[in-house]
Amino acid sequence: MARLALATLLVAAPLAAQDTPLDAFRGNLAAIHARDRAAYLSHYLHTPALTRVGADGVHQGYDDFARGAGDGWPDTLVATHLRVVPLSPDVAYGAYRYRVVDSSGSARGVSERVFIRTPSGWKVAVTTAFPTRNVDPPPMALVGATLVDGTGAAPVGDAVVVMRDGRIACAGSRAACPVPADADSVNAAGKWIIPGLIDTHVHFSQTGWVDGRPDALDLRDRYPYAQVEADLHAQPERLYRSYLCSGVTSVFDVGGYPWTLELQERTARSTTAPRVVAAGPLLSTIDFWLNLPDQRQFIYMSDEAAVRAAVRAHKAWGAAAIKVWYIMPPQPPDTARVSALVHAAGDEARKVGLPLIVHATGLWEAKDAVRAGARVLVHSVWSAPVDDEFLTLVRRQGTIYVPTLTVPDGYRQVSARRFERDRQPLACVDPATRVKALATDTVARAQRLSAAAVDERAARTARNLAQGLANLKRVHDAGIPVALGTDAGNPLTLHGASVFMELEAMQAAGLAPRDVLISATRTAAIASGLDSTGTVAAGSVADLVVLDADPLADVRNVRRIALVVRRGEIYTRRELEYR
Template sequence: MTRLLPLILVLVFSCEEKKSSTSSYVAFTGAVIIDGSGKTPIQNGTLLLKDGRVMAVGNHNDIDIPENTQIQDVSGKTIIPGIINAHGHVGDVKGIEGGHFSKENTIDNLSIYARYGVTTVVSLGGERSEAEPLRAVNDTTAGQRARLFIAGEVIEGETPAEALAVVERNHKMGVDFMKIRVDDNLGTIQKMPEDVYQAIIDRSHELGYKISTHMYYLEDARKLLEAGSDMLAHSVRDEPVDNEFIALLKEKNISYCPTLTRELSTFVYGEEGDFFNDPFFSREYDSATVQPLRDPDYKLKVRNNLSAQTYKKQLPVAMANLKTLADAGIPIIFGTDSGIPTRFMGYFEHLEMELMADSGLTPMQIIVSATKIPAEYLNLKDLGTLSRGHWADFIILDADPLVDIKNVRNIHKVYIGGEEIDR
């Protein structure tokens, strides 16, 4: 035993030696690179990484590859930045059930997202203190899971004082964003009064937070923009948006997050979900998990649910509004409101892209919405586009997503911080 020890030491030493003396550069070569900025894709591109970050990106003629770089030839593939979901939720759900909050489940949720190519999740509320150490701000590289930003407790209160106490709690816990809901849930609950949300928004800004707001009605969206909301976290769903609203969004330079799959999730299980048999769905969600949603009584309940049927009726309004706002040049920020029971994290991001395409957005608009826009509008440091100094979070695809956005499902590999995600 003791005779082996020097040999082991030599081996350990030589491994260390190898790591530091040879370069840790990695270059992905030969792919078409869509960098997330919206610019023309780079043909025969080289993506050069070191220590989890992008060192260079461009046409192979313009990139000097250092000696001893590990080359990965990915000719014929397309590279896009990892998907950023600007409105998700983590920690709560296991399968189709809520109430499982723990650090382990939060990590598990983030791993599911990562396997679907969602490399960053902005969780807009419901996370607890166990999620705080997992925040992206603490990441060196993320390690087999998506990066995380959190909003903590969704701020509520009947009076400004009550609501401000929640703001302080969130601040103490260490959140990245604040989040409120201004909605009467189709006339079934009391809506947050204006003086309460104004106080929350003002205090959040004083403390240096951006605040994201759940809303449904055009009138509320307009008032929230006036009050200083930094992000509209859902679609306007009651009526078509008008020029006054577009002008206000432009003046305030605020992003708009459609979350079309949120609407879909309310009514889609009234019928047999056609995605239950999709292998891209069942790779994470097996038939036992979704069995309760196939129950005829459950389906009937959904079909007879007035709220569900109202959201169904209003989904085309949301889709038309998305197209109007995108055409007007409003920054569309990608989000799904997934990670809530029956909104399947990871898979729903791909469904959302499909619905955005059905709404009339181009694949390039959708990709930019899921990469550059969230990073820019939510100040997500070193994320978004594939550019020098940013984290090397990207997806290698087997098919061209600009031909059909559904090709984002043809995932060859996912990388977060330059580390391949085990799929």
């Protein structure tokens, strides 16, 4: 079923009497879907008067038209909102709304026809097509699926979700949500609807491989860092598609170069990108070297004045949060000085009204971060079991815990020079990134680690993961809100595609599928400060995923994506995949 084109899921009104203008209209569109040139041309008037109108004006004549027909069928044509208006017994006007997908992307528009009755049936005499950029998708309804709304409420069978102007207009039973007359329907019977997934921990300044993290494996002679970063800046669209393909409709970029802040405005009303919120350059307790000559992603917390100035600058830049990288510097660990700087960041963030989010994997640092006012902890505590003091502090502060369980395993795979390719759906990964990930096994033969070093890394990763899983269970059982985050962009934690590993790790920690889903939707929306609820409810942004299998039975079923909806635009999983 996942392979079905969206066009075949659209619920058409029953065919009326044969040989009407509407029949001719449907036959015309069916010929495009079938890529049947002869059938397609049979619908047009074979005269010099045949008129085509587009953004470039009027063209006339059948012969010219026929010569070009069939040269470039769209990969996908979604035709909805077909309307036919009879003008006289022999003339009818028709219009529909379309979305076409080709190699240049997805584009919406309106197309018209004028039909004339001839001895051989109704034929098209005039045809037009006009793109409608910056117009919200038309009203649509998903009908017949089981609705899992992301609040933890009992699922609703045979549900209807009506979407209008990029938001959910109604979600619930058929009785509660009748399909409005001006909406077209998609048949989702036998499927499950969940909110779009939200990843609260990503980095658009990182590629998903070591070329974006030469501190993990230095291949800068082959992949110059400045070039890698320039490519990321120039083409975030590749990663957008990976996210949508994986059912991820919003992401929180919690640290990167200043340009990542621009993605917020650019994606806010997009139907072709996930919603991005971003923290911008991160404040670091160590003076980390991985920056560009002309810009920094790590701002060193050298003293209190610098920290407070950096926080105020983030406010002016439009950052959604202040992210602190709380790493204890080696030798000598001047704990009091570092702690004072983190608290200064928290204090200044409070003054300017921005949430503080902290990377802290040590229990002591995590507690200190919460005392400094952390709204979100974006990593597990790895160093020790979380204790009652930690749980009390977190509860009192209202901190959200993002476990980010699977990212260290990507580094382990790098150290072992072996990419475990079956864990992330590579169909959702752009070809360039896929090639690099697959090259992990061979590209660095000259720099192989000793077997002992690889084993040591594997043992450390396994130890940390076990501690992370146990701590997640403890935190969840203590009633502390948990949000999903992958740390995508790090080596072999692929943008979008990594979300499934993280969902499954959270389930492996002992969380019920229902609670894992809430973490990946409603709580993740809160952690990201989104202007939507992350649930399927009237008024929320129409970001949804339609699954072929029950996610409440096993969160692994979230991999079985049939459709992805972003601000009311409905995509099949297949059209979002990279071939």
